[in-house]
Amino acid sequence: MNMKMPFKQTVETALVAVACVSVMIAAPVLASGVTAGTLIKNTAIASYEEGGVERQVNSNTITVRVDELIDVTLTSLDTGPVGARPGDSVLTYELTNQGNGPEAYRMIANTVIGGNAIDFVLRAIANDSNGNGIYDEGVDEILGQPQTTAILAPDQRLTLFVLVTAPDGVSDQQASAVTLSAEAVTGTGAPGTAFAGEGVDGGDAIVGPSGGQATARSALITGIASVALVKSVVLSDPFGGTSAVPGTIATFTIEARVSGTGTIDNLVVTDAIPEGTTYAPGTLALDGVGLSDAADGDAGVASDTSGISVTLGTVAAQTTQRVSFNVVVE
Ligand SMILES: [Ca+2]
Ligand SMILES: [Ca+2]
Ligand SMILES: [Ca+2]
Incomplete structure (x- = not known):
């Protein structure tokens, strides 16, 4: 057989x-x-x-x-500390449903972390609605309270943004950690915890190795630039000396020193012509290069009545620019 x-x-x-x-x-x-x-x-x-x-x-x-297994991972997509200037900053995370059933997650962001040099102000958590990986104000949906994602299919990923604002009084190179946590809406607990009848088709939902929750930590580092103006004068009298008498030429130099990190925008240096002196036409210069007195294509404008104005625009930190001009003592 x-x-x-x-x-x-x-x-x-x-x-x-x-x-x-x-x-x-x-x-x-x-x-x-x-x-x-x-x-x-x-x-x-x-x-x-x-x-x-x-x-x-x-x-x-x-x-x-x-049965349904509840599992989740959450990772920071920022490759290092996010450079933060005064105002708003964005941190980026990826949430993945590692379970085998549909699940939504409640999101909790925390900007108040022990060891922070400063705590940023939490504005909101947003969902990358248009899927481009970048936070788009007015386009990407802000999660309302309680801050819960849509239901994700198994293996579905979602990019989320934590929106923060620098507090007042922030200074350069201050580090600040931020965490974002995800908790399965069905429930969390020790791996193996079962939620009877709460899985797909009335089966059980069982908590997987993640405990149904995940936390990702990321960091901000402030890059604050500041400007110091330092003004000096050199006198040259009609006799080859340095006294201030009628006819003495006074050369003013204004140094704009940008310190810290990052850049500043729309930097303009202005100065009035001092009482008792007259602007010496054609003497305005930036870093030793002459600028015309007229309001034209270059950065400078000068006149006896309005004083001088030089537009430096966007200036990187750790640079110094020098504006100079002459006046004649009356
Ligand atoms: Ca589920
Ligand atoms: Ca987007
Ligand atoms: Ca000019």
Whole structure:
């Protein structure tokens, strides 16, 4: 008698079985495993011959419904501390549903972390609605209270932004940590904790290795530039000396020193012509290069009545620019 015991296993889901299998083949790296609600059936078959006649007998079929596993990861997408200037800054995170069923997550951001040199002010958590990886004011949705994501499918990723504002009185090179946490809406707990009937198709939802929650930490570092103006004068009298008498030429130099880190914008240096002196036409200069007195294409304007004005514009920190001009003592 010849007896074989082949083993037959079928995988079906509430969806079309073929579609499910083809998805699994196309994406073998799925973190979430078999989709929650999948029915795993197996039936043993015995075939044999009896008096030269082939016969087959099946066992009863065992059906196991795959429960929902709740799992999540959250990572910072910022490659290092985010440079922060006065005003608003954005931190970027990626949330991934590592479970095998649909799940939404409650998000909690915290800017008050022990060891911070300063604590930023939390403005909001936003969802990258248009999927471009960049926070777009007025386009990307701000999560309302309680700050909860949409329901994510298994393996679905979501880019989230934490929007913060620098506090008043911030100074250069102050470091500040920020955390963002995600908690599965169905529940969190020790791995293995079960929420009866709260999974797909009324199955159980079981907390996976993450505990159903994840926290990502990122950092800000302030880059604040500041400007100091230092003014000096050199006198040259008509006699080759340095006394201040009628006819003495006074050369004023104004140094604009930008310190700290980052840049400042729209820097303009102005100065009035002192009482008792007259502007010496054609003497305005920036870093030793002459500027015309007229309001024209260059950075400078000068006149006896209005004084001098030089537009330096955007200036990087750790640079110094010198504006100079002459007046004549009356
Ligand atoms: Ca769920
Ligand atoms: Ca966006
Ligand atoms: Ca000019």
